[in-house]
Amino acid sequence: MCPVIPIQGGGKPRNFESFAMAVAQPRYQLMAQSLLADITNKRYPVGSLLPTEAKLCEQFGVSRHTVREAMRQLLELGLVSRRQGIGTRVERIPSETSFLLSAHSIYDVMQYIAETTLVILGVNDVVADDRLSEQLSCNRGRRWLHIKGYRQLTEPHGPPISCSEIYVNAAFSGVRDMLPPRETPIHGLIERHYGERIVELRQDIKAVPMPADYAKILEVPENSPGLHIMRHFINSNGEPLEISINTHPSDRFNYTFRLRRDRKI
Numbered sequence: 172m173c174p175v176i177p178i179q180g181g182g183k184p185r186n187f188e189s190f191a192m193a194v195a196q197p198r199y200q201l202m203a204q205s206l207l208a209d210i211t212n213k214r215y216p217v218g219s220l221l222p223t224e225a226k227l228c229e230q231f232g233v234s235r236h237t238v239r240e241a242m243r244q245l246l247e248l249g250l251v252s253r254r255q256g257i258g259t260r261v262e263r264i265p266s267e268t269s270f271l272l273s274a275h276s277i278y279d280v281m282q283y284i285a286e287t288t289l290v291i292l293g294v295n296d297v298v299a300d301d302r303l304s305e306q307l308s309c310n311r312g313r314r315w316l317h318i319k320g321y322r323q324l325t326e327p328h329g330p331p332i333s334c335s336e337i338y339v340n341a342a343f344s345g346v347r348d349m350l351p352p353r354e355t356p357i358h359g360l361i362e363r364h365y366g367e368r369i370v371e372l373r374q375d376i377k378a379v380p381m382p383a384d385y386a387k388i389l390e391v392p393e394n395s396p397g398l399h400i401m402r403h404f405i406n407s408n409g410e411p412l413e414i415s416i417n418t419h420p421s422d423r424f425n426y427t428f429r430l431r432r433d434r435k436i
Contacts, residue, residue: 187390191201197240198231198233198237199237199240199241200241200244201216201243202227202233202237202238202241203240203241203244203245203306204377205231206221206241206245207245207250210245210250210251210264211264213264215261216261216303217261217262217263217264218259218260218261219260219261220257220258220259221242221251221258221259221260221262223251223258223263224238225237227241227268228435238284242259245259249262250262250263250264257265271379287322287323287325287332288322288323288324288325288358288406289320289335289351290320290321290322290323290351291318291319291320291350291351291354292319292320292321293318293319293320294316294317294318294319294347294350295316296314296316296317296341296344297314297315297316297317297338298312298313298314298315299312299313299314299315300310307338307411307414308403309411313341314341315338315339315340315341315414316338316339316341316343316344316346316347317336317337317338317339318335318336318337318338318339318350318357319335319336319337320334320335320337321333321334321335321388321389322335322417323434327357330389330390330423331388331389332419332420332423332424333389333415333417333418333419333423333424334384334385334388334389334417334418335415335416336415336416337357337413337414337415337416338413338414338415338416339357339361339412339413340361340411340412340413342365343361343367343412343413344366346360346361346364346366349364350396358404358412358413361412361413361428362412367406367410367412368406368407369404369405369406370405370406370407371403371405372402372403372404372405373402373403373405374400374401374402374403375400375401375402376398376399376400376401377398377399378391378396378397378398379397379398379399379418380394380395380396380397380400381394381395381396381397381418382418385397385418389420389423391420395420395421396420396421397418397419397420397421398418398419398420398421398424399416399417399418400416400417400418400419401414401415401416402414402416402417410431414435
């Protein structure tokens with residue numbers, strides 16, 4: 172599945188089928204984004220019912236299967252509920268400052284970076300001491316380009332959704348001259364300019380109390396609940412090209428994924 176991100180506007184995109192092909196996203200994903208925008212903009216307020224399956228098929232020009240997959244995404248995010256004989260009811264409106272990510276592949280997680288803007292607060296060279304080597308799972312003495320900043324939704328703008336610490340393998344520290352990145356994420360700059368390719372993404376998630384310096388940037392209380400996400404972008408040789416650490420306030424990031432049981436089990 173792809174990320175589900177609040178978007179501006181509402182209703183069906185013009186020439187929905189061509190639009191889906193142009194952006195190379197599944198139709199159900201774009202449909203879910205459009206409905207999410209309608210819910211966010213209160214076209215469908217809390218307590219109201221979404222159009223019937225048949226009407227959504229007609230509105231978006233898609234099959235029932237596509238409608239059901241779009242509804243499944245909204246259900247997994249806890250935005251709607253479905254009751255037989257009643258329909259699909261809107262249960263809550265997502266915060267405009269929250270990021271909703273549903274991940275199934277490396278591409279999905281990378282979309283988080285593509286749909287947010289990195290505001291850089293500082294860049295410096297660091298050498299991993301005992302503390303940093305333990306945190307990054309790297310050898311002591313390893314050199315990194317350290318980038319510190321925060322992320323906010325590209326559209327709509329709002330308060331920061333996370334504080335970011337990015338560590339770039341020193342072999343690729345030339346990306347310093349390409350900062351701040353515009354449309355291409357930092358790991359994309361490494362791939363483009365150094366001929367590298369990311370083949371694996373390792374992601375670790377844990378709950379943390381919000382540190383004082385992060386709390387100030389994010390405008391939340393110190394030690395309030397936070398979500399700490401560390402991502403290792405790894406090449407074919409097993410080397411990390413980049414390690415990113417994002418710390419989110421508890422109300423500004425929702426993460427969902429779906430597991431299916433193997434039919435052979």
